[in-house]
Amino acid sequence: MNKFRFIALSIMVVGFMLGDNLPAEASHQGSGYSCITVVSNYPVTGGVLSGDVCAKWFQFTWAVTGHTWAPTSYIISTWIGGYETCGSTWTLTLNAGYRDSYNTTYGPGNNVGGFFMDCAQWQQHRYAVSGSFNRKKTSSSSWEGTTGTGYY
Amino acid sequence: MSRKFMERTRQLFSWYTLLGIAVLLAIGIGAMWIGTDLLSANREDSSSSPPQQTVPDYMLTDPLLAGKVITWTESKYSFLKNGADPANGQSVRVESWVKVGSDGIPTRAHILSLFEDGAFHQEILVSPDATTIIFGSNYPDVSSGAKTGCRQNWPAYSPEMRKSLLPSFIDEKKLSRFGFAPADLPTPNYPKSSSLVNANPEKTLESGKTVRGWQMRQTSDGITNIEKVLIGERGRVLALETNRTDNTGQVIAENKSVFSSIRIYMTKTIPEKVFSLSDQAHEVCHE
Numbered sequence: 001m002n003k004f005r006f007i008a009l010s011i012m013v014v015g016f017m018l019g020d021n022l023p024a025e026a027s028h029q030g031s032g033y034s035c036i037t038v039v040s041n042y043p044v045t046g047g048v049l050s051g052d053v054c055a056k057w058f059q060f061t062w063a064v065t066g067h068t069w070a071p072t073s074y075i076i077s078t079w080i081g082g083y084e085t086c087g088s089t090w091t092l093t094l095n096a097g098y099r100d101s102y103n104t105t106y107g108p109g110n111n112v113g114g115f116f117m118d119c120a121q122w123q124q125h126r127y128a129v130s131g132s133f134n135r136k137k138t139s140s141s142s143w144e145g146t147t148g149t150g151y152y
Numbered sequence: 153m154s155r156k157f158m159e160r161t162r163q164l165f166s167w168y169t170l171l172g173i174a175v176l177l178a179i180g181i182g183a184m185w186i187g188t189d190l191l192s193a194n195r196e197d198s199s200s201s202p203p204q205q206t207v208p209d210y211m212l213t214d215p216l217l218a219g220k221v222i223t224w225t226e227s228k229y230s231f232l233k234n235g236a237d238p239a240n241g242q243s244v245r246v247e248s249w250v251k252v253g254s255d256g257i258p259t260r261a262h263i264l265s266l267f268e269d270g271a272f273h274q275e276i277l278v279s280p281d282a283t284t285i286i287f288g289s290n291y292p293d294v295s296s297g298a299k300t301g302c303r304q305n306w307p308a309y310s311p312e313m314r315k316s317l318l319p320s321f322i323d324e325k326k327l328s329r330f331g332f333a334p335a336d337l338p339t340p341n342y343p344k345s346s347s348l349v350n351a352n353p354e355k356t357l358e359s360g361k362t363v364r365g366w367q368m369r370q371t372s373d374g375i376t377n378i379e380k381v382l383i384g385e386r387g388r389v390l391a392l393e394t395n396r397t398d399n400t401g402q403v404i405a406e407n408k409s410v411f412s413s414i415r416i417y418m419t420k421t422i423p424e425k426v427f428s429l430s431d432q433a434h435e436v437c438h439e
Contacts, residue, residue, distance in 0.1 A: 032198035057199045060375065060404070079294050081236070086407070087316040088226065088246050089265045089274050090285065095236035095292055116203075117232045118394040118405040120379055121330065121368070122211050124316040127202045128306065132294035147294055149306045151313075152202050 032056040033065065038148025039133050045144060047071035051133030053080060053150050063113035064094050067106065068133040074141070075100055076107030079132035086119035090128065093117055098132075107135070127152040210326035212387050216355065217318065219254045221422040223247070224319060225412040227343040228265075232405045238290030239265075244273050247346050249426045250317055251419060258314040260427045272432045278317065281308050286433040302437040319414055320389040322381070327366055337365030337380055340391045345412040348426055353415035361385045374399030388414070 039051040053066040064082040078101075082094030096112035109131065119125040129152070134145030226246040230239070244265045251260040261278040277284040283306040295302060309317075342359040361384050368379045375398060382391040389411065396405045 032200055034200035055202075057202055059373070062202070079292065081292065081294070085316075088248060088263055089228075089244070089276065091230065091232070091235070091239070092237040092287075092291060093232055093235050097292070114234050114236075115232055115404050117230065117235070118377070118396050118407050120320075120381070120392050120394055120407075122208055122320055122322065122389075124207065124313070125203070126313060126316070130294065130304070130306075147304060149304070151307060 036150030038150045042146050045137050051131050053129035053131045055129050062116050064129045065111040066109040066131040070135040073135040074138045075136045077134045078107045078109035080109040081130045083128040084117050085126050086123040210323045212321040214321050217252045218256045221251050221417045223249045223346045224414045225343045225345050227410045229408040257311045258317050261317045262427045275433045321387045331368045332366040335365045335367035340410040343412045351421040355416045357414040359390050359413050
């Protein structure tokens with residue numbers, strides 16, 4: 001191995017490490033969020049719409065958010081909600097509500113946090129985050145969009 | 153000789169310098185990355201994965217249920233500080249129908265939750281391929297832009313999630329190892345089980361038979377958790393109560409559930425309609 005090959009290899013190793021970490025961190029909109037793409041390539045006028053939901057946990061609380069991506073839109077509206085179950089029904093524990101973004105291709109949802117609920121020691125405590133991902137191409141066009149949910 | 157030696161030393165030095173720089177760079181970046189994560193974790197105590205709750209080994213799987221259709225009703229109260237659910241701080245009546253496979257894992261489930269006045273709260277249909285949820289009109293309207301109607305199609309449950317739809321059975325001999333102690337607990341009012349079908353059950357696991365109480369209390373970081381459980385025939389959980397309070401005694405979360413008798417049917421005696429949406433769900437969805 002000559003000197004140049006070795007330098008090239010070193011750069012590749014360092015580049016791989018950077019490449020593996022920095023973009024992921026950037027796409028999570030802040031540290032600690034785990035995101036799931038729940039809608040991809042949903043057809044809308046002028047292209048496709050995608051959406052993800054994100055969650056992160058603290059010692060006694062958790063927080064949710066999400067994002068919508070769409071072709072250039074007059075408005076993009078994103079709703080995010082966090083649900084929990086101990087086995088039977090799902091409880092809406094976090095409601096981030098709708099957040100609107102105008103004249104854009106990207107619509108972040110609100111961030112909301114709160115306590116997580118109790119399950120008995122022997123019950124499976126499961127989390128789900130739902131999103132409603134919507135857009136209007138122009139102010140006079142109708143809403144286009146869909147919903148998606150991810151389990152944690 | 154001396155010149156060759158010098159040249160060779162320079163080459164080696166150059167090699168080791170490069171190697172050293174590359175290793176230091178890699179270690180430095182790695183340390184920065186790990187350090188940032190640790191600092192962030194300490195500062196916010198955050199984690200990208202939910203608190204893990206592994207199924208403790210005192211849980212039992214009752215072989216009586218395999219290959220059968222079972223039904224029971226749960227009277228449920230839950231409260232969460234600042235909780236967003238329309239049933240937060242209220243009681244609901246949850247009726248469950250579950251078809252259990254020969255391996256003990258549910259293959260179908262139908263869960264209907266109504267408020268005490270009969271108003272629709274939530275309904276869930278589960279199969280290995282799909283999960284359909286209808287949320288009552290008190291939930292946020294998430295379909296205003298999306299053309300999904302009021303039916304929410306959630307991802308299919310994993311087999312492990314489907315197992316959590318079954319009633320709980322506990323091996324009491326192991327409970328004390330997990331911090332539970334015998335306790336005198338009041339007898340609750342057991343709800344009546346469903347009368348949706350006329351078929352005769354093959355067997356019924358009655359509530360209120362040979363009831364024993366257990367209680368656990370744990371305090372950590374100023375938060376106190378109390379769990380109470382009533383256990384009946386075959387180790388079945390008949391009632392449970394969980395309560396979490398902060399260091400001022402304020403309630404953060406509280407759950408109370410009481411379960412009816414479980415009716416166990418032969419699969420062939422139960423019509424398919426018990427695994428389809430109720431008339432109330434169709435009304436909520438304007439279908």
